[in-house]
Amino acid sequence: MEKSTEVTLEQLQAQIEELNGKVSRLESNRLDQLSIAVVSGDLDKILAAFVISIGAAAMDTQVKLFFSFWSLAALRDPKKSPKGKDLISKMFGWMLPNGTKELKLSNMNMAGMGPIMIKYLMRKQNVMSLEKMLYEAGELGIEIVICEMSMGLMGFKKEEFIDYPHLSFGGAATFVADASESSIQLFI
Amino acid sequence: MTAEELKSVVVGKSVDARGTACPGPLLEAKKAIGTIKAGDVMEILSSDEGTKQDIPKWCGKQGHEYLGFIEDSGYFKVYMKKK
Numbered sequence: 001m002e003k004s005t006e007v008t009l010e011q012l013q014a015q016i017e018e019l020n021g022k023v024s025r026l027e028s029n030r031l032d033q034l035s036i037a038v039v040s041g042d043l044d045k046i047l048a049a050f051v052i053s054i055g056a057a058a059m060d061t062q063v064k065l066f067f068s069f070w071s072l073a074a075l076r077d078p079k080k081s082p083k084g085k086d087l088i089s090k091m092f093g094w095m096l097p098n099g100t101k102e103l104k105l106s107n108m109n110m111a112g113m114g115p116i117m118i119k120y121l122m123r124k125q126n127v128m129s130l131e132k133m134l135y136e137a138g139e140l141g142i143e144i145v146i147c148e149m150s151m152g153l154m155g156f157k158k159e160e161f162i163d164y165p166h167l168s169f170g171g172a173a174t175f176v177a178d179a180s181e182s183s184i185q186l187f188i
Numbered sequence: 189m190t191a192e193e194l195k196s197v198v199v200g201k202s203v204d205a206r207g208t209a210c211p212g213p214l215l216e217a218k219k220a221i222g223t224i225k226a227g228d229v230m231e232i233l234s235s236d237e238g239t240k241q242d243i244p245k246w247c248g249k250q251g252h253e254y255l256g257f258i259e260d261s262g263y264f265k266v267y268m269k270k271k
Contacts, residue, residue, distance in 0.1 A: 055211040055242075058218040059249050127209045136215060 033062040035182040037175060041070030041096070043103035043115055043130070049188045050133040056184070057140035064182070066175040068147035072154060073097040074130075075146065075161045082157035089155020096154070099162070100130045138165045145170045145178075189256045194267050197255065200228030206235045206263050213239040214246060217268075221252075226270050229255065235263040243268060 034056045038049045053063045067075060073096040085093065097103050105114040122129065128136065137144075143166045151158070151169070161167065179185045189197070203220045205213035213234040224230055232243060240257055243266045247254040255267035 051211055055214055058211060058214045059246050060218075125209050126207050126212065128212060140215075 029181070030183040031062065031181050032060070033064065033178075033182040034184045034186070035064050035066065035175070035179040036186045036188055037066045037068060037179075038071040038188050039069050040106070040188055041073045041103065042106035043118065044106050045188050046071060046074050046100075046103060047130055047133070049186075050130065050137060052186070053142050054133060054136055054140065057137070057142050061184075063137075063140075063142040064178045065142065065144045066147065066170075066178070067144060069150045069154075070096075072146060072151060072156055072161075074100050074103055075144070075164070075167075076156070077160060077162045078102075080160045082160045085155055085157070092155045100134065103130075134162070134164070141166060143168070145174055147171065147175075189267070191256075191258050194256050194258050194265075197229050197267060199231045199267075200224050201230045202233065203230065204233045205239070206233050208234075209236050210238045210242070212236070214242050217243065217246065221250075221270060224270055229267060229269050232266045232268075233263055234266065239266060240264065 034053065036049055036053065038046065040046070049065065053065060057063050076097070076099045078099045078101070103115065104112075105118060108114040119129070121127075144164055146161065146167065146169050148169050148171055158169065201220055201224045203213075203216050205216040208216065213232060213236055217230070217232050220230060232239065243257075244254040246252075247268050251271040253269040253271065255269060257264050257266040
């Protein structure tokens with residue numbers, strides 16, 4: 001009788017050890033990190049990306065934003081005018097928003113009336129402006145990676161982006177590597 | 189903690205985040221937490237309804253002790269103790 005209890009205990013210990021190993025492997029695989037692929041260039045979606053990112057960073061979660069395609073327009077600095085663009089690149093430059101202040105809404109844009117109304121409501125309800133959010137994101141150490149490929153595709157130059165403290169350039173592998181170690185991955 | 193108990197708690201730091209909406213109050217709380225000692229109580233004043241849910245979640249993740257909240261006129265006070 002006593003022998004059988006002993007065996008069960010040993011088995012139990014072995015199982016616990018095995019589980020402990022599995023848990024530590026799981027824990028070491030995933031960091032307390034948030035990765036977002038920000039593809040949309042709409043004001044509402046960029047806002048959502050920053051509200052979530054700032055919330056996460058305030059909770060000490062590391063945040064890595066990968067900006068690709070239309071979202072790049074939000075990171076342009078209207079005070080900068082890069083030289084040496086070809087015609088198509090110039091056309092893209094004219095047609096796409098030049099920075100955060102020119103972004104459109106994905107719904108109810110109404111030829112620019114929508115963003116004006118949303119910004120009025122945001123001020124009235126004390127929601128941080130997108131410009132303030134970008135500043136806070138920089139203070140919190142939120143990293144922004146600009147997709148090199150879409151930058152080239154749309155004819156943007158590295159010199160025309162904002163002076164953000166944690167800005168770098170990378171490719172798909174950068175996002176995949178960052179996202180694979182993040183415990184939260186989003187696509188906006 | 190009950191509302192009566194919370195009223196008598198010694199507050200080490202008070203953060204007035206009534207002028208901001210989400211994620212403002214959380215950000216204010218994060219900035220202030222570094223300025224107080226472990227075991228000190230911090231109160232966060234907010235008029236943003238989401239703060240009542242967000243602060244407990246934040247405490248849970250960071251290991252701080254969430255104490256509760258008191259409703260006031262037009263805003264509320266959320267209490268937490270630093271770990």
